[in-house]
Each structure stands twice: as C-alpha cells, then as structure tokens.
Amino acid sequence: MKIIAIIGARPQFIKHFPFEKACVDRLDLKTIHTGQHYDENMSAIFFKQLGMRKPDYMLNVGSDNHGAQTAKMMVQIEKILLEEKPNGVVVYGDTNSTLAGALVASKLHIPVFHIEAGLRSFNKKMPEEINRVLTDHVSSCLFTPSKIASANLEKEGLVEGVYEVGDIMKDLVVYVEENELLKPFKEESYYYATLHRPYNTDDDSRLRYVLDSLNSLNKKVVFPIHPRTKNNMSVFDLNIEKFTNIEFISPQSYIDNLSYLVHSEGLITDSGGMQKEAYWLNKKCITLRTETEWVETLIGGNNILLFNDLSTLDKELVTVGENWNEELYGDGTASEKIVSRILSY
Structure with a gap:
C-alpha cells in the first residue's frame, strides 16, 4: 500500500517520526512537507536530529493569511496526489497543512487517515478547532488519543472507523527516554x-x-x-x-x-x-x-x-499535582496500532 503523509508544522514532525518508523517494511510511505513552518529549529533540525527521512516533496509554502496559505497548499498537494495515486493520505493534528491535505484527498476520493482525531476545545475562534472538526468529518479512519476524544466524535455522529489508539506523541517521548537522548543542563532553578x-x-x-x-x-x-x-x-x-x-x-x-x-x-x-x-x-x-x-x-x-x-x-x-496517571494517552505504541489499522483498512 502506498500512503502519503502530509506534514508542515513542528507538532507534526513530532507525530510523524514514530509513524515513519512503524511503516518500515509494512507500508510504502511518501511524505509531503508543506513548509508551513520553515524556521531551522522548527523544521529542518527535526530531520537531522531524529534521523527522519528527507521529505519526498517540499512545497515551501511559508507563512500567509489562513485562506491564502491553505489554498497554496491545496493546489500543490492536488497535483502530487493525482500523480502518485496513493491508497490513502495520513494527516496529523489540526494545522492548515492538515486541513489542506484532508480536503484535497477527500475530494479525490482517497481515504483520509486522521491521527489525533476527536480533540475539541469548543472554541471556534481558534483556527485549529475549525481545522480539526472539518478534517474529522471527511476522514475514513479516525485515530483518537482518548475515550473523551472518541466520545466527542460520537456526539457529532462519527462512529464508523473510530479507533482509540493512544497519543502518538507519547511514542516519541518513550523513545527519547529509552534511548537516553535527553541532554544534561547546568544545575539551576x-x-x-x-x-x-x-x-x-x-x-x-x-x-x-x-x-x-x-x-x-x-x-x-x-x-x-x-x-x-x-x-x-x-x-x-x-x-x-x-x-x-x-x-x-x-x-x-x-x-x-x-x-x-x-x-x-x-x-x-x-x-x-x-x-x-x-x-x-x-x-x-x-x-x-x-x-x-x-x-x-x-x-x-x-x-x-x-x-x-x-x-x-x-x-x-508550586502547588503539587496529584494522581499522575502513567497510562494517560496510551502506552507509547500508538504508531504500531495505527499502521496495523491502515493495513486492515
């Protein structure tokens, strides 16, 4: 199966790394980087530091007003999808890159797999809220991080293709800790x-x-x-x-x-x-x-x-929190579960 993943902003690079690793020898993965974030430390260094593959397509869209930025992405993404003819498109989270990819794929009748589905702030003034709601409603598979996220989808009538897999960002935190990649700093408060x-x-x-x-x-x-x-x-x-x-x-x-x-x-x-x-x-x-x-x-x-x-x-x-839940948002294996579900789809 050929899958195209669309990334473009810092949070999506974090989510993409575990998914990319889980795809090895299981899915033919190609990546489109929209260039929504283009600062060195917010984009390029992720690929260098984590050893992520270089994206197959770099769109270099850059910053702009929401409408103009999303439209530029859609024009270029559509050309790539028409040429590549993937079996599915993976989008992450709630950025303009997410919405652009989801809209283009759905209109080309390509299944959309939304990682981090079901989140709601219930604040329509946040552009991210608009992006995530619209993306959820055109997606074929919705991968949620929690029961509350799944319940949010059910309230909106979305019950088919909803899978609670945990949070893919936790996969990377676990990876960093297990591989002792955290850096020591000077002892100061x-x-x-x-x-x-x-x-x-x-x-x-x-x-x-x-x-x-x-x-x-x-x-x-x-x-x-x-x-x-x-x-x-x-x-x-x-x-x-x-x-x-x-x-x-x-x-x-x-x-x-x-x-x-x-x-x-x-x-x-x-x-x-x-x-x-x-x-x-x-x-x-x-x-x-x-x-x-x-x-x-x-x-x-x-x-x-x-x-x-x-x-x-x-x-x-300085108020100490209570009842830390070590299992919150899964066990750090969301990416493996997502790949398995995409294969079965």
Missing part, C-alpha cells in the same frame, strides 16, 4: 515558558501583561521565543532587555526542548502538545488559555488553566 497563540501574542497589552507576569516570578524563566512572538515584540516596541528575569533563547529542537522541560521546575505554555509532555514527565503545567483539548491533564491539578488573571501564577506553579 528555572521555569520553562513557550508562547505562540494569537490571543496571547497579537495584542500589545496582552503580550505585555504576560511578559510582565513572567518577569515577576520568583524564579528565572527560560523562554524559547517563537518567530511570531519575536516579531510582535518588535512591532509593539517591547524591548527584550527590559525583561531581566526572562532568558530569551532561540526556538529549540525537539530533544533540546524536552531537555529544558525535564530540568525545569515547571512549564508555562499555550501549546497543546507541551501540556501532554509536561504531564508525562511529571512536571506542573500552567496553560495560558481559557480551555484545553487535553482535558484529562487537568485532573488532580497537574495542569491548570489561567488566562485573565495571572496574579496567582507563582502560587499555582
């Missing part, structure tokens, strides 16, 4: 922070408030600065040197990012994937959002949602 979502970065007063809150914490904050955040800080005239308690560093590779998290005293983020990584690594997480798709991480206070009032940030970071 710090919090780790990541920030990139529009509602935290695109408004002058909001971004200023978040950075001021981080700057006032009682521990140093190590902050790999996303290109979007860095650009907006410049636009809003927010001088990096003013925030003396924040150590701004460049975007990190997957292993370096995980290493910083492992050695930290806790995480402050608006990322989806890092909420899970913090949970699996038993790190307290503060999510700067009003909602999360990963609602299971909130159980026992291991992950806390904060948004409007960040004055309790210090207090919440």
